Amino acid sequence: MQARLFSRSAWIGIAVCALLAALLPILNLGFPDGHVLHISSYAVSLVGKFMCYALAALALDLVWGYTGILSLGHGVFFALGGYAHGMYLMRAIGxxxxxxxxxxxxxxxxxxxxxxxxxxxTDNFWYCMALVVLVPGVLAFVFGFFAFRSRIKGVYFSIITQAMTFAFMLLFFRNNTGFGGNNGFTDFKRILGYSVTAPSTKAVLYLVTLAFLIGALVLCRSIVKSKLGRVLQAVRDSESRLMFIGYNPLWFKLFVWTLSAVLCGIAGALYVPQVGIINPSEMSPANSIEMVIWAAVGGRGSLIGPIIGAFTVNGLKSWFTAAFPDLWLFALGLLFILVTLFMQKGILGLVQQLNARRQIGDVSTVSEETV
Structure with a gap:
């Protein structure tokens, strides 16, 4: 019997959250400024950006939470997807x-x-969309093939992924590479002939991002619930035992690593037109580390947890940088320490523990009443 992707309550929760999220651009377009139900264009863009981050966190969780591959370089895949789409947007300026x-x-x-x-x-939209998938995917495949074939893993793999994203950041900062140098790509005008800044265009981009996030969640869940997913988790738990029974972990790790990079590239491509800029700072090793924090805070190895973590951490970041701009990095470090020490399964794990205790309490109460 095939395992269900989600429980009934989880499907209901996902549907409710998706419906509420889809209402935001509708409330933005359907009600004028000053109306009690109006949602500002800034709020729509902000939530759209958070969904792009959530998609990147989901991609990271697929390799870290389920395969045990801790990447500190996913920022480069995110940025390459953004640059591939940014090329088209720059050409569309005319x-x-x-x-x-x-x-x-x-x-x-x-x-x-x-x-x-x-x-x-790159003036062709669909060609650039192919680059969004191919550029991060090919880079991840080549990098992963040599790294996994050499059996580099653990902290050593994390270090070389961080070195990779730092090297790409330095390369893209150079003015003679043709990628805009320090300023990157910005001042976008149109996408497929429509104004990028028009509220209706922003609403479409928002809904497309939401659709990709839900689609990626279902895709990743179907993978981890399949036989392939069980092999990936065996790679995480005991790779040597997996090799002993006849499996070659190389191709399983390479598949999930490349898929994760492609999903991260798509997240970057969706991010660029909503934020309006892409520059080499997106490849900063600090950005890749933040992705790890999103997954850890939400609860790695759960898929939904990193999505929660991305929204939670970035929501706090938006508030802190407005109210206490000098304290955000300290707050982020403290948050990661507290999660590591007291909530090793993240926010989702904490909720599950509290729910389990409540159910145990209810069973105990019923038993006492029966006695």
Whole structure:
């Protein structure tokens, strides 16, 4: 008998959360400013950004929570997906830039005369969407193949993934690479002919992000509930025993690692038009570490937990950076320490423990009444 993806109560919870989330852009477009039911465009963009982060956290949980591969370099996959989409958005500006040139403003400023070869065909939306999947996926496959074949794992794997994202960040910071240098890509105008800043366009981007988040959750859940998922968890728990019974962990690890990178790249592609900028700082090792914190706070190895963690941590970040901007990093460090010491299964694990205690208490009460 095939295992259910989610329990009935979990499906109901997911449906309710998705419905409530989908209402935000509807309330933004359906009611004017000042109306009690109006949701600001800023709130829609903010929640849309959080959903992109949640998708990245979900992708990380697939390799860390279920396969035991701790990556400190997922920020590079997120940023590469963002740059692939950002290329199209920069080409879509046309001659509406400051310099009114067929080249993007940053290329005119840096005295570029023509597009570099890797920008070829990037004026085509679907070609760039293919790059969103292929660029992070190919990089992850090649990197993972050599790393996993060499049996690099544990803290050593984490260190080289962090080194990878740092190297890419330094490369993209250079002005002569053709990726905008320090400023990256910004000042987007249109996507598929529609204004990026129009409320209706933002609503569509928001709903597309929500659909991808739910779709990725179902996909990842179907994987971890399958025979493949059981092998991945065996890799996490005892890779040597798995090899002893005849499995080659290389291809299982490579599959889940590449899939995770692709999902992270899609998250980055959805992030860029909603935020309006992509630059090398998204490849910062600190951003990859934050993804780990989202998964840990929410509860790694649960898929839904990292989504909760991404919303919780980034919600706190938005509040702290507005109210106490100098204290956010201290608060983030304290949060991670407290979770590590007292909530090793994260927020979701804490809720499950409290629910289990409540059920035990109810059973004890019924037994006493029966006696």
């Amino acid at each position: 001659r509406d830039g400051v310099y009114q040139s067929n080249l993007p403003d940053f290329m005119v400023f840096l005295d570029w005369k023509t597009y570099p070869w890797y920008w070829s065909m």
